[in-house]
Amino acid sequence: MEVTININGEPVTREIEPALLLVHFIRDTPGLTGTHWGCDTSNCGACVVQMDGLPVKSCTVLAAMAEGHEIRTIEALSIDGVLDPVQQGFHEEHGLQCGFCTPGMIMTARALLDANPDPTEDEIRTAISGAICRCTGYSNIVRAVRWAAEHEAAQPRRS
Template sequence: MQITTTVNGTEVTRDVEPRLLLVHFLRDTLGLTGTHWGCDTSNCGTCVVLMDGEPVKSCTVLAAMTEGHEVRTVEGLATGGTLDPVQQGFMEEHGLQCGFCTPGMMLTARALLDRSPDPDETEIREAISGQICRCTGYATIVRSVRWAAEHPAEAAASDIKAAEEVPA
């Protein structure tokens, strides 16, 4: 079947198998490998992307379900060569260690900050509660999100323009 969706600000049309998962569409069809594939059971949250601004676990969404919707991956966070405050916060506050959960954490944080620009620690922990990090103990992730909340003007926070082009 043919689908047309917007990924990181670029409209793409592709032929896909109806049962193709979004995580595989992004990684294998579009070459956007920033979205990680972890447990394949929706437990770990490493595959989180934004669909119409809301975090979704891309291992539980069919690519066909994105028809007519906007999908944003970690590749779409930076705009015009400028890091999103969430990305900058993860650098400033050392919010990652191995980096496997980081793309999903960053997108969840972006959605939280778009909805609640000044979240407290409890709100941040609740927002990321659906994602597993086996390295950090979450303290640095929470500090990273707080940093981003305190520095919203450091980058174009919610602009969905692509930092990298989606392959044609």
């Protein structure tokens, strides 16, 4: 079947097997390998992308189900080489070590801050509870998201 998905503002058309998962569509066709394929069981959160602004696990969405929807991946966050505040926060607060969970963590955190610009630590921990990190113990990730919240409050984000 032929499917057209809007990824980071660009329509991508491809002939696919109907059972193809969104995560593979994103990684294979436009080659956006920032989205990671982790557990494949909707537990780990490495594959999180935004679908119409909501974070979803792209290993548990068929590519065909994303037709006509707006997909946003980690590649869309930095603009002209300037990191998104969430990305910068992960850099500043050492929110990653191996980096495998990072794209999903950041896309989840970005959606949290879009909905709730000043989250408490508890709210951050709840928001990322569907994403697993085996390196950091989460404390630095929580600090990174708070860093982004505080810096966005001081300097409102470009849209």
